[in-house]
Amino acid sequence: MRKIKSDAIKEAVSHLCIQANLVLRKDIFLALERAYRSEKNKRAKGILKILLDNASIAKKEKLPICQDTGMAVVFVEIGNRVKITGGNLEEAINAGVREGYQKGCLRKSVCEPFSRRNTRDNSPAVIHSRMVKGEKLKISVCIKGFGAENKSQVKMFEPTAAVKEIKDFIIRVVKDAGPDACPPFVVGVGIGGTADYAMFLSKKALLKKITNYRLPITDYVSKLECDLLKEINNLNIGPMGLGGKTTAMGVNILTYPTHIAGLPVAVNISCHATRSATKTI
Numbered sequence: 496m497r498k499i500k501s502d503a504i505k506e507a508v509s510h511l512c513i514q515a516n517l518v519l520r521k522d523i524f525l526a527l528e529r530a531y532r533s534e535k536n537k538r539a540k541g542i543l544k545i546l547l548d549n550a551s552i553a554k555k556e557k558l559p560i561c562q563d564t565g566m567a568v569v570f571v572e573i574g575n576r577v578k579i580t581g582g583n584l585e586e587a588i589n590a591g592v593r594e595g596y597q598k599g600c601l602r603k604s605v606c607e608p609f610s611r612r613n614t615r616d617n618s619p620a621v622i623h624s625r626m627v628k629g630e631k632l633k634i635s636v637c638i639k640g641f642g643a644e645n646k647s648q649v650k651m652f653e654p655t656a657a658v659k660e661i662k663d664f665i666i667r668v669v670k671d672a673g674p675d676a677c678p679p680f681v682v683g684v685g686i687g688g689t690a691d692y693a694m695f696l697s698k699k700a701l702l703k704k705i706t707n708y709r710l711p712i713t714d715y716v717s718k719l720e721c722d723l724l725k726e727i728n729n730l731n732i733g734p735m736g737l738g739g740k741t742t743a744m745g746v747n748i749l750t751y752p753t754h755i756a757g758l759p760v761a762v763n764i765s766c767h768a769t770r771s772a773t774k775t776i
Contacts, residue, residue, distance in 0.1 A: 501582030508591025526744035539739025563640035574629035646672035674736020677766035687751035693759035705745030
């Protein structure tokens, strides 16, 4: 049995909150560079250059990529031979969020749902944890701004639904998001499970790295990702909704078995500043 102190978890979460907000993921930055090189629309190309410059300045000057420093969504994989000492997991994570947002001088955006009273420290986080084999603890912090989060949707399809119906729904969600969610997007899709689990999968899908080409296409999901990305980019919404060939940089799909009587499909939109960071203790 390996012992991990709760303070180590707190410090890791604190660091990840700052890192995710200040340093754009490499795969996202490279996707923006690819989009910039291939874009023919002059206005869209100019916007992509601004987004690239913004990310570079944020990293160099240690400033947030976006003024909306989001709500922290934390995914934890706990080894079955790990024992947390000195406190519990949830308390350690929330303490890390509080410390990270204070140290990083990040905007506190979390509030009570009805009074709208700000919690003043950006806690609590949304926490998803699961047990895995081993003696390690893996923490991924996803920073979710709500310009994009507000565009999330879930639909309960009949089990007989055709793939075209599912694709049409996902594309409609992107169209509904339009310029309001700060494209170019990363589109997370969850298919299967229950309604709540499909939503979880769509959020977790945003952690997957995006690539320019999903080749070789070895399975049905990869093909669906490629098809959707092509059709979404044909919408001509473009960077910041002002036209162009890059409406989305990637479409990431996660699936899970579901009930014979249903087919949940969830879509989680993430803006050009798709922010996450991961550490294994």
